[in-house]
Amino acid sequence: MPDSIQDRLVAVERLTKLFKAERMVHLGVTSVALVMLLASAAVLLSTRHAGLQELSGLFGSSGLITYSASRLLTMLLASQELEKTP
Numbered sequence: 001m002p003d004s005i006q007d008r009l010v011a012v013e014r015l016t017k018l019f020k021a022e023r024m025v026h027l028g029v030t031s032v033a034l035v036m037l038l039a040s041a042a043v044l045l046s047t048r049h050a051g052l053q054e055l056s057g058l059f060g061s062s063g064l065i066t067y068s069a070s071r072l073l074t075m076l077l078a079s080q081e082l083e084k085t086p
Contacts, residue, residue, distance in 0.1 A: 012079050019075050030068040037061035 040057030
């Protein structure tokens with residue numbers, strides 16, 4: 001039994017090393033999108049006008065955050081499932 005646990009831990013470590021670059025890209029994209037979202041909200045609040053640019057900034061950045069977070073969670077869940085499987 002301990003051999004299978006060790007094998008799974010090695011596989012999880014290998015998986016996290018393999019997807020490290022992709023995780024960093026998604027975290028960077030999410031950070032940029034968050035800054036864009038906050039800037040769009042600030043412009044919207046300061047001008048009190050919801051034009052095409054402001055709404056595109058709000059909806060575009062929130063969609064990008066959602067997509068990046070879903071990819072990160074998919075990778076996390078895949079590694080957790082690998083740990084759980086016997």
